[in-house]
Amino acid sequence: MAFIVTLSASELKANLDKFRIEQRLTKSRPKSLSIDAALDGPPIALLIAEEPTRPGRERSRWLAWIGIVARHGTVGAVEKSITVDPLRECADAVPLDGPGGILQDIPAVLREEFDSASLPGSVGACSNAVWQSLESALRAARPELGPLLDWLIAQSDPPVFGSSPADQSWQEQRDATGNLLRMADFPLSALAAWRRPLSEDEPYTAGLIPQPVEHSLIDYDVRVAGEAFGMFSEWQHGNAFRCDIHVLRDASGRQLEVVNVNATPVESRLGTDMLYYHEPTRSFVFVQYKRLDPDTRSIYVDNRLRRQLDRMEETAKLSSLPAQPSEWRLGNDPCFLKLAYWPKNSEKRPIQELAPGMYLPVSYIRLLLDDECTRGKRKNSEARILGYEQVERHLTGTQFIDLVKHGLVGTVGTTREQLHALVKQRVSAGHSVVVGTEFSEESVRVRQTRTRDRGAKRRAYLHRTYKQNPTA
Structure with a gap:
């Protein structure tokens, strides 16, 4: 109508x-x-x-x-x-x-x-x-x-995802792009227009339809690719990796480069990782997705998840100690699990919304797994469960995103080269990775002022795409 x-x-x-x-x-x-x-x-x-x-x-x-x-x-x-x-x-x-x-x-x-x-x-x-x-x-x-x-x-006419491996993978990648947009203060509609890619092995972003050029931004020179194109240029060709890059730029010149890459057929893919890197402060947060059962809203903790927690703790060691006030963080946890669930038969929504779920830092998960609250219900059970019934406190999506936008969580002093090595490691291990890099000339004070501003904000932006060479 x-x-x-x-x-x-x-x-x-x-x-x-x-x-x-x-x-x-x-x-x-x-x-x-x-x-x-x-x-x-x-x-x-x-x-x-x-x-x-x-x-x-x-x-x-x-x-x-x-x-x-x-x-x-x-x-x-x-x-x-x-x-x-x-x-x-x-x-x-x-x-x-x-x-x-x-x-x-x-x-x-x-x-x-x-x-x-x-x-x-x-x-x-x-x-x-x-x-x-x-x-x-x-x-x-x-x-x-x-x-x-x-x-x-x-x-x-948003997509209705089913239970196939491809649909579930795209669902997670879609949520990751929405997280990145909110962290970088771009409208969710920027990456919401989507049609199913031709191949189920393609990244979610391969199906995005970019917004036509905004006339108010047409004078911006976007002929020169951003930093991501040098960092991930080897993934733009060849069959080993599938990679798409989308660049968003607002009227103030802030730029978000979203790279969606995988190297594994969807049937053997291990899950979705999201990384947000704020280049001016050389800080990133790492989020690994885990799907909760939509009925019990919980997940059993197996040995693979415990090994993944070990690797996330190793990733946290990339961070340096803060040397100035703007580098102070609430804790030493730049890595999180998002325990997400997608309700069955959920309504179609015209604007992309983030999946409900809980964000848990790794150190908190360690405490949970050592506490009786996560033990299975059977007598003498050694099983451990993470879910809404077991975890009394958690970060919601809004709380987590606000912490990231204010620079209160994340690594300190990590380089783009370290980020590239981490992404390559995760992709090679069989994960689909969605990484967003924000570039800006904002000072710390200006960033804080923009983030706190609840008034009307100019939502115009320019969208450019750089897709994997289909003939490579």
Whole structure:
């Protein structure tokens, strides 16, 4: 279906700067507008503007912005709301009415339904049949909107992952990319438009659809690849490794390079690792994913997991002692397990969300495994279990990400060369690795100010991809 938000030309002009900064919109809708039973097709949102109607003249409307309805919830007893996120501006306004308007290219009965749903100052909804006809007219009249429509529609129809090894691996890698985006303060929608790769052995990022170039950022020179391309360039060719690199850059010049690499067929892959490296402070955090049983929300601790904990403790030794206040950390744990679970038959969501789970530092896990709280329930059992019933305290996703963003956890003084060696070691051991490297000229104070700022932030960014050579 399509939601239609109709604003007056003056109202759109008054809110233009706000829309361009936030790239999202929350708008109340009449409580009488029943949409739950009519949610067929992608939840597209069309923001149209209208000139004041004059006697004897037909309506004059144009399409100004297009987005995806991320959610619709209750505001109060009288009204409800919709939240459009992401919301993107059409490079050129698209006339709807008159001889040159695209509404003339759709059947009369569908045009009448659209008119009824686009009342001035309100939020309306029309059927998927209207949207499909309108989409065809849009693509024919404005081919330049095609990439934007593809990007939005891919987010509106998120993947439903099954229980196959490939789906579970992609599910974990998808969650890792979402973690990296939040740590680096980029919108989740940046890496949410996805279609299944041709091969099940491909990294998750091989299926990403990049956002079309933001006009506000088009002057940035991205012809020269970032640091990751020198670090991982040998993985861009040949069959030993499968590697894709995505580069995001915001209006301030901060850059996040996301590298997704594996060298193992999906059937024999051991799991997913995530690393976030903040280049200005030479600090990284390491997260290894473990899937909890969705029913018991727990996992048995076997010898392989204990060996993995040993290796994570060795990884922690890459850190140096802090020599200045900005290098102080809450503890000596840069390595964590994410015990994650994906509920069965979970609802499809148009914007990527992080999987629920608990983040546990290695030293805490050691204490847990020596405590009676993790012992199996059978009498004299030597089995150890980690899960929600056994672990009374843990870091949530929001808590963990906030600690990383404030530089309160992670290594001290580690180099990119050490990071590269660690990634190569993990990939060679059979893990799929998602590594994000953030580059910035921010001072410690500026980073803290940006992280603490709860106001509206400019969400524009530039997205470039560098995929593995398919002929290599």
